[in-house]
Structures are given as C-alpha cells and as structure tokens.
Amino acid sequence: MTSRIALLFVHKSVFLLLLLLLIIQIVACLSREEDTISAGVVIKDPQTIVSQNRIYKLGFFTPSNTTNRYLGIFFAFSQETLIWIANRDKPLTDSSGAVAISRDGNLVLLDGTNQTVWSTNLTTSPVNSTVRILDTGNLVLQEEASGDTLWESFSQPLDVQVQGMRLTQNVNTGKQVRLTAWRNATDPAIGSFAMGLDVMSGTLQLYIWDEGRPHWRSGPWNSLSFLGIKKLFYAYLDGFNQVTNDSAGNFFFSPPQQNDMHIISSVNYSGSLSRKAWNGMEWDVVMACPENECDVYGTCGPFGSCNALESPICSCLRGFEPANEEEWGRGNWTNGCRRKNQLQCGGDGFARLKNMKVPDFAKPLPSRVQDECQAICRRNCSCIAYAYDNNIGCMFWSNTLIDTQDFGSVGVNLYIRLSASEFESNKRRNLYIIIGVAVGFVCISIMMFIAWWLIVKRKGNKAQDTRNFEAGQMFTADSTAIVxxxxxxxxxxxxxxxxxxxxxxxxxxxxxxxxxxxxxxxxxxxxxxxxxxxxxxxxxxxxxxxxxxxxxxxxxxxxxxxxxxxxxxxxxxxxxxxxxxxxxYMPNKSLDACLFGTTNPTKKLLDWNMRSSIIEGIGRGILYLHRDSRLRIIHRDLKPSNVLLDQDWNPKISDFGMARIFGGNEDHGRTARVVGTYGYMAPEYGMEGRFSEKSDVYSFGVLILEIIKGKKNTHYFNEELSLSLIGYAWKMWNEGNGLSFVEESIASRETEEEMDRCIQIGLLCVQEYPKDRPSIEIVLPMLSRDIVDLPVPKQPVFAENGSTPGPNGSTQQNVYSNNELTLSVLDGR
CATH class of the missing domain: 3.30.200.20 (Phosphorylase Kinase; domain 1)
Structure with a gap:
C-alpha cells in the first residue's frame, strides 16, 4: 500500500513538472527576450522582441474599437504609445500574421496565407542580414558580416518623434523625412496632418501642414530655440539640436543625459503638436501647439497681427488698414490688411513693433551689428521689413508679412517700412495732442475757479442739478447723421x-x-x-x-x-x-430651430463634424465670458434657442439679459430671484439660487447631450426605461453603449470613440455638485484631446419622469418654448 502511494506521488510530481515546463515554454514563445531576428527565425502574432535594456518592443497590436492587427514598435512600459507601424495602410484582418527575413534579405510581414503585406523593399539583396531593435526605438536591418545598416525605421517615422530620431530635408531635392498623423483615433493610416522641417524658405522652421497647406509654424531656429514658440523662447534646456551637411539639413532631439528620462513629440489627427515627458507612471504634456487661435497659421491674414489676449484678437500692423472693412468687422480676417500710404522708397521710415513672432518667409543675412540691418533694408526698395536676432543676424522680408503675432513680454523687435507721410501725420497728431492738453488744462482751471466762486457765493447751498447732455448727441448709424x-x-x-x-x-x-x-x-x-x-x-x-x-x-x-x-x-x-x-442677422437662425424637429430640412446638414464644431465654438464663447473678456460674466441662461448660427454655421451665444458680472475675486453669487429656463439650470441654482461659473458649465453639459441626441432635454422621455435625456445618456454610456444614445442620422462606428468621449464630457459637466464639474478652461482641452484621459463622471441627478427640481426642492413642470430666435424665457417663480 505504501509503495502504491509513493508511486502515485512520483507520477503526480512528474506530471506537475511537465506542466510547469510547458507553461514556461509557452511564455517564452509569447515574449522572446532576444532583440534580434535572424535568418530562419519567425515571429508570430502575439510574439514580441525586446530591446536590450527592455525599453522598446516590436510586436503586434490592435487599436481600440477595431479588430485590425498591425506590426509596430511601442514602449515596453507604455505599450499603448506607438512610435512606428509597418503596415499602417494595410492592416491584417486576423491574428495569423508573422514577421521574418525573406530569402532576398528583406524584413517582411506575412499574412496567414504567406502573402507579403509589407516589406523593407531593399533594391540590393544582402548575403546575410539580421534585424535588431535598439534602445533608441530604431529598428535596423543590418548586413551581418559588416554591420552596415541597410534600412531603419527612423527613416519612415509614424506620428511620434523620439530622442535621436532625425527630421530631415534634403536641400538639393527638397525631400523630407517627417511625421504623419493618424487618419483618426482608431485608424493609423496616413491622415491630413504632417509635421516636418522646411529650410527652403530661408530659415529653418518646423511646420505642421494640413493637406499640404501650412497649419502652424515654429518660427525660425536660432541655434538655441524656435523664435515662434512662446514657451520655448530663450529655452536652451529642451534638448533640441541641429546637424547639417552638404546634402541635407538635419534636425533632431538629442538624447537627454538621464538614461531613465524619455521625451517624445507627436502630431495628432487634429493637427496638434504635443511634447510629453514620462514621469514614471504616465506621460506629462510639457508643451502643446497650436496653443491658441493666434498660433494657427495666417489667422489674421497678410499684414495682420494676432494677440490672443486682446478682443478681437486680430489687428492691422501700424500703417495698414483692413482690406475689407465689412468682413473684418464680422471677424473674418483671412483677407488681412492693406497699406494706407504707398511707399516712396527714398523717404520711407521704419516703425518698431516690440516683442513679435516674426512673419514667415524671412531671408537671413549673417551680421554682428543690428544697425546694418536697417541700412541694408533701406537700400533695397523691395524690402518691407527687417528684424535682428543675435544668433541669426538680420532677417528681411519682401512682398508680404504673414503669420505675425504679438508675444507681449518675449519675442523679437520687428521693424516695418512705412511711408514718410505716416510719420508726418504722427508729428501733427502729437502737436494736436499737446495743444489739446494745454487748452483743456486752461479750461479746467477756469471751470474750477467758477465752481469755487459759486460755492463761496451760495454759502453751502446745494449745487444745481446736473444737466442732461445726452439730448442733442450726434451719432452715425446706417451711414446717416441723426440727432x-x-x-x-x-x-x-x-x-x-x-x-x-x-x-x-x-x-x-x-x-x-x-x-x-x-x-x-x-x-x-x-x-x-x-x-x-x-x-x-x-x-x-x-x-x-x-x-x-x-x-x-x-x-x-x-x-x-x-x-x-x-x-x-x-x-x-x-x-x-x-x-x-x-x-x-444670423441667416441660419438658432441652434434650437436647426437641431430639433424631424421635418426641419436644415437638420440634415448637421452631421457629426458640424455638431462637434458647434460644441467647441460654444465652449470657446463661454471661456471668453468666464476668463478672457474684460468682464467676468456668468450667462445664466445657456440653451439652444440662445445659440445663433451664422452663414458658416459658427455658433454665437446671445441673450445676456440674465447675465451677471463678477468683479475682483468674486467667483459665485446668490439670488432670491431665480431666472432662466428649467432643464438647463444647475441643481444648486434652481433650488437654492446659488450660481457660479459651474452653473454655466452645467448648462453647457445639457447642451452637449442635446446636440448629440438631437432632442430637447425638456421634451425627451424614454418610455421603455422611464428616463430623462440626462438619465438615458448616463445609462447608455455607463453600460459601454454610448452609440445607442446618439441620434440615428449621425451615429457611426467610425466616429463612435469621438461621440462616446463627447457624451462622457457632457456627463462630467452635469454632475450634481459644482466642485465635481470641470471648469470651462478644462472642458475645452478635453474636447480638443489636449487632455487625453478623462475622469469617470458621477451619476447625475435626474428625475425619472423627466421633470426638473425647482426652487425649494419642489418639482416643476417642463417649460416649452417655440422660440425661433434666442430669447430668454423668464419663468414665474
């Protein structure tokens, strides 16, 4: 009996040992420790190879919301961060892919039928070749005997630039190595935006292009920093470096001194460049461009200047006026400005504009003395402006000045050529000002004496009431003087x-x-x-x-x-x-009129792109009210009928009859007279009369959900689930079925991720407590994906019968409005 038990124990031990060896073998097959693929070795999905210090991996992956498989390089510690993809335009449809070295020495990607999906396409066939993934993230195909590099992934980058990866432009052929963005969040195929060098225009600059048109530029490189990136002005510590040779201009991020520090730059499918640093847990965004509307290329047109802190943001350079006054007044600045007085060459002068992002198309000329720049420009009648940088020397412009920006406290002094009459008019103006001040001083002195004399004469009697000087005021309207x-x-x-x-x-x-x-x-x-x-x-x-x-x-x-x-x-x-x-006048009336109602023909025009653009536009308007205007304003009645749409479908917030102005350090208020429209009121405002910026954020959240659903919050009720619009949005999103909430006419699997994200942002805005809601300056980066990771919203307060809490906690009936223009509804309390 004892021998049988011992034998059984031995058999069981052998079985467990064999099972353990099998598990070890499976794990080893799934994750190879080697950093090399040599002839005869096949890496099958989902196997990987890892760089020597386990920084990068080469393997297969699937983007979110798709079943397609791709071969790519990603960080071992952040596998969702892709830096290169082999078959970005030819995805595999299943997990049968494999990568190996072919008989002709090329690295190839094969599908399940052994058909070549992607290849390095070498024109010459090496005798023996190997593939290695380096700790820089570069995948190199080398000749085994000599060690010569035959091909590298850094020569075919994706949308991400890592340290040591060069962006180049051949100065003879113009050929570039540049980053190309994904088509969208789930499709890595080549999209609309690309980023790279351009040295052909005169100075070395980084550009983001949209279908070949400039979308953003960095300004000239002065060997230390880019003159057109405000945050990097005089910044020498970011690791930028430049290498030049006879055939190409190369620019790259040199590796940092700390081995454990990783910095990447990427351009996303919306045209935004971001610079990120790994903090050990996640990527911190340290720079994002464009930073604001002024950073978008040519926002103010030729001879216009942009200042994000001003309203409007565009103005004409000194000596210039709008090319089209009517369009300029409407905020359409694309036609830019024109010169007031034509140049005469001989007697022209130069006006200094301080702290500017210099225009595009600068022609550099090395010079150690700034005074030489003006002398050179004055001698050349085609020179219309110049600037000086210690590391570049003189920069000159002719023909036009485009993409100029006022940087405020940093930047370069720009000198623009103006007609002599501009300076003469300034002299006359200064003389008039001096005379006016002198006459005003005399008049005020006489008036003060008369006032003192009257006070003494009347011995303390009250002064006469002030007269109404408004009667008889002269003004101009409709080009007619009226009294x-x-x-x-x-x-x-x-x-x-x-x-x-x-x-x-x-x-x-x-x-x-x-x-x-x-x-x-x-x-x-x-x-x-x-x-x-x-x-x-x-x-x-x-x-x-x-x-x-x-x-x-x-x-x-x-x-x-x-x-x-x-x-x-x-x-x-x-x-x-x-x-x-x-x-x-707004030809497309209000969002309310266009969005709601199945018989409205304009509703068919509101596809997802237009709706998301309208949402961002409303958000920008609220941000201006809360942060960027001279006043700090809470609207208190944001709703679709108070959002107008111009001829280009740009949203414009209207109806400020209920608005409140905050001053100083005020950030909230309270009122016994609650005004606005039920369905859009934040709970704390409707029940207690407390309002703040977060009250507008709540209304904005309701607007987001209405725009996505195409239904009014106050009119919607889901009979099957007994839920209001907000309640239905929460249920569908929380169950991972956000697309079911989206209006059927725009619901699409291609944009599901964007729509789902937008629903989540709307739910974050309609949370019960103001402290849980993001501020509008956080909501906008969420919408533009500058903030990638979103917090999980708490379940919002909503009534199952679709009614909204009223003052003192009472339940009010929904208030319906047939307004076709944005007019506030003042509900009786």
Missing amino acids: LKNESKVNIGDLPKFTFEMLANATNQFHEDNLLGRGGFGPVYKGVLSNEKEIAVKRLSAESGQGMQEFMNEVIVISKLQHKNLVKLLGGCVEKEEKILIYE
Missing part, C-alpha cells in the same frame, strides 16, 4: 443709436412676414437697412416677462464684449416707450 432730441432718460451708453422710424422702415413697419420669433423679451424681426445690411431687431413688448432691468443688463454686458462666438450688438433705440436692440 435725437427727445430721448428717454434710459442711457444706452456709447452704442450707435437708431431712430424708431429707421427701424420701422427696415422691418416693413414690424410686419408679421418679417417676424423671426417670440420669447420672454418680445418679438424679434428681420430688418434691412437702406445700405442693404441685414439686421435682427429685438423689440421689448409691454407684455414681456422681462423688463427694464434685463434690457439695461443686456446693453451693459454685451456692448463691452466682442468675440467670434458671441452675437454682436450693433446698436439700440430708446424713444418714448420703445426700447429696441439691434443685432447682426
């Missing part, structure tokens, strides 16, 4: 003033055929002025739920704002009982 002599006591400030008669004629006596919509404020009409300019006329009605407070609030707020995503207030009219505001 208002019987204006109401309501003061609409510096806005251009229109007469009631002018607006009645423009709207055909406020005829019903010209009616655009009705809302809480009153009716809105389309009007046409005598100069054929179309306008929208917003007339306060006697029955309006809104009153003088909202009217004046809108005047005060919107007259001080100017942004491409905010509606433009053109003027006002206050005569007797009439109180009217005049806006730019």
